[in-house]
Amino acid sequence: MMREIQAQQITDVVERLCIEANEQLPGDIKNAIRRCRACEDWEIAQGVLDKIITNFEIAEEERVPICQDTGMACVFLEIGQDVHIVGGDLREAVDEGVRRGYDKGYLRKSVVADPVRRGNTGDNTPAMLYTEIVPGEQIKVTVGPKGFGSENMSAIRMFKPSAGIEGIKDFILETVETAGPNPCPPMVVGVGIGGTFDKCALLAKKALMRNTEERNPDPYYAALEEEMLEKINKLGIGPQGFGGKTTALALNIETLPTHIAGMPCAVNINCHVTRHKTEVI
Amino acid sequence: MEKHITLPLTEELADTLHAGDTVYLTGTIYTSRDAGHKRMCDTLAKGEALPFDPMDATIYYVGPTPAKPGQVIGSAGPTTSGRMDAYAPTMMSVGARGMIGKGARLPEVVEAMKKYHGVYFGAIGGAGALLAKCIKKCELIAYEDLGAEALRKLYVEEMPLVVIIDSRGNNLYDEGKAAYLASQK
DSSP, X not given: OOEEEEHHHHHHHHHHHHHHHHHSOOHHHHHHXXXXXXHOOOHHXXXXXXXXXXXXXXXXXXXXXXXXXXOEEEEEEEEXXXXXXXXXXXXXXXXXXXXXXXXXXXXXXXOBSSTTTOOBOSSOOSOEEXXXXXXXXXXXXXXXXXXXXXXXXXXXXXXXXXXXXXXXHHHHHHHHHHHTTTTOSSEEEEEEEEEOHHHHHHHXXXXXXXXXXXXXXXXXXXXHHHHHHHHHTTSOOOGGGSSSSOSEEEEEEEEEEEOTTOEEEEEEEEOSOOOOEEEEO | OEEEEESSOOHHHHHTOOTTOEEEEEEEEEEOXXXXXXXXHHHHHTTOOOSSOOTTOEEEOOOOOOOOTTOSXXXXXXXXXXXXXXXXXXXXXXXXXXXXXXXXXXXXXHHHHXXXXXXXXXXXXXXXXXXXXXXXXXXXXXXXXXXXXXXXXXXXXXXXXXXXEOTTOOBHHHHHXXXXXXXXX
């Protein structure tokens, strides 16, 4: 039996998630900022973290965007294989949700129609849409608005397997160090290891959507997440790059099997406004 | 050091500021990002006048969200300044010595700051809801077609900033990190 889901329902959910994700920081990120503030012993860093906390409190209370860069709308759909979408085109349903959300939510339209010739599309479409077919008869919708101050500081490298884990560790640290003050630290770092060139970058993006209070289920990568977060927080960059302990709030790693000849690694940087919201239809 | 300053940013005032100072800024500033800077520099290259008087002016690198009904302006935090590095020396050469943004600057911008007594202030990136609170007036003055990137004249009160690079070229990004790391030894 196929379960029918109206395209309109998808539009409504995307619209709502675009607005809510931009106004309400996820609980785990708020916890991480508060926890880091409590551990921060550098004066200028404490002041910055206090203002960052006040900022997300104002945004949530007054229902205004946390940051003016309300991002490109990254939309992840996990579509159950027993779902039949009716009453419209899926791509258009998602874009319409983004269009309405960015209009009704007074969000900034930051998308240009052509990467070289530019020209604002005026409605923040198209969404960056990722679909995955999964078992079941539901659709899980996640909207993660992604700002480009941090996106611009991300990197990918195709390692030789001989570079080993040390190569990956150095690359993560080098990417964060190069990013420095630009991506609005304290950052959240998403790391993808394995797969192909394209899948690796997607893994890094997915790592940013994962709850930062949960570690990778593989104890090897869980330990690596903790080790790298600790190392990053010894770089001294600090909140906004003014110096201090709190350079990153969290680091999540996602992996995939890869080819005998390769070891791709992608590092997707996000700022302290790491936003995403999920709803199941 | 904590300082409360009122614009315009004259040479004399600029030279009293030091990298690492916390500054609460009051006065008139102008907003511009990549596209607006490109237009202003094209205008200057043609020998024409800018839409505002650049002498002693301060430019805020920001593209705000649209204002909700009843708001002066939407969320309005800084954008990454490095994208304006290609234009900043030209802007300083006509007197616009104050810059508000976030992130690293190129050496040629720092050299221009030393020459023209420029100051680079950092606003907290990602704190757009908080920063909007100190913007009391907002008026669109040019380049309306650029939307969020249009040129706006703002009146700010006690805008919380930190001096990142001062007019002698001292840089908080280098000094702050070094001082923190030294304190951990």
